Amino acid sequence: MSPFFWNKSKSIEEMIESYMLSVDECIDAFREGLEKYLEVGSTEEFVVLNKKAHVAESRADDIRREIEFKLYGRALLPESRGDLLGMLESIDAIPGAAEGSINILYIERPVIPDFVKKVIPEILDVNIHAYSLIRKAVDAIMNNPRETLYIDKEIDSRESEADKMQQKILLDIFQSDLELAHKNQLKAFISSINKVSDRCQDSADRMSIIAIKRRI
């Protein structure tokens, strides 16, 4: 009986790791894609990175579904099953947000003015940092869940920081001489980048609840 139980949850742990690797790939492509677009615009290389983000996001989705099926096949306690499904769904929104953001560039090809170009890498960094903390939070859930509570606080700080930066650049955009449509287009793009840290915050909250629930 032991190998049966052990193997089932062992393979889920492995599947979660491969799921996270796909999410990593999507986030990397998102970061590289945005940097490339800011540098040289919508080139062949950018299109490849956009495609890469999309493929990695789809693969993550497939792995998540596979994990769900496995979980329903009695691999874990019902409460752990629910918590894990909730955690994966919340994480899944992160590559979804990243893919959505890079896709705005691919479809709309907005012209990014220089004063916006200077700030976007900073906003991007904060969002990428928030995701790297999610990566740590997932490791913590797998090893020492109490750690998740501290990571959640850090992610909260990153998310607030990203919000402040967004607020500032939007003020600058709307005070500029750009066309209203252009302003709105830039607003939508910048908001889409910050959705990554928003979703990271949601996911971290979810993981904190999982850790708190296991305190007796």
Place this chain on the structure above:
Amino acid sequence: MWQIISGVFLGWSLGANDASNVFGTAVASRMVKFWTAAILCSVFVLLGAVLQGSGGMHTYKNLSSYGLNFAFIVSLSGALTVTVMTIWGLPVSTSQAVVGSMVAMGMLRNSIEWGGLTKVVLCWIGTPVGAMLIAIILYYVVGEIFNRIDFSLFMYDRVLRWGLIIAGSYGAYALGANNVANVTGPFVASGEITPQTGALIGGLSIGLGVITFSRTVMMTVGAGLVKLNAFSAFVVVLAEAITVHIYAEIGVPVSTSQAVVGAVLGIGIIRGVKTVNFGMLARIIFGWIGTPAISFALTWGITVAVMKAGIL
């Protein structure tokens, strides 16, 4: 020896009903396959019955003594009471049904031992109370260990799953050790079979009940217990097993269902949630009085009727 068939019938219904108290949570939440649970439960019930089941047999022997035909009536009345109470949806205590039946037979035959009866009745009241206290202590002690270790999500899951399987197996052992006297105790009391033979036949018939008919009850009772979180369910099963095992050591058959309710109440006290309502408590009290009263009346009626008819 055909009369022992009523004991086997009682053992079968006991196995079908009470397996849910030890493995219901694990099976209903699909952590353990039914067949794995049923086999583990049967094996441990049999082990408990054979290794430690004779204590309860001696208690019953001290309660009253009579011949094989009367033992048949005692077991039959017990089995019928359990069946009727099950149909009414009331918590069934085989121990209380059998003791009610034995007291009726003892009184009819002027062979009742009142001192032994007092001990048994006190133990009935002590079952839910004891299980409640044990559950409270276990919750704090085991909970503190869990908190200090800070298990990962998967390790927490594994530890609890194995905990439920081990506690369930221990519960099955305690069930066999404690409750086998209900099944063949009246026949041992008649002097026709030895306690060891009684334990073996009783253990096998309980095991048969577990294997053939416990799935539905496991799903129903287990689903009710699953409303507790896995840690609390583990504490409930372990507290029940310890309580029932203690009574097996004392040699008094008690109700596993009432031990479970007591343990759940203990969890409710700690967590401040409503796990047991007053209706449930009323049912337990009715179980203490109603179950032995019905089996008492049945045994009395059947015995008087067959004696008047000149069958016995």
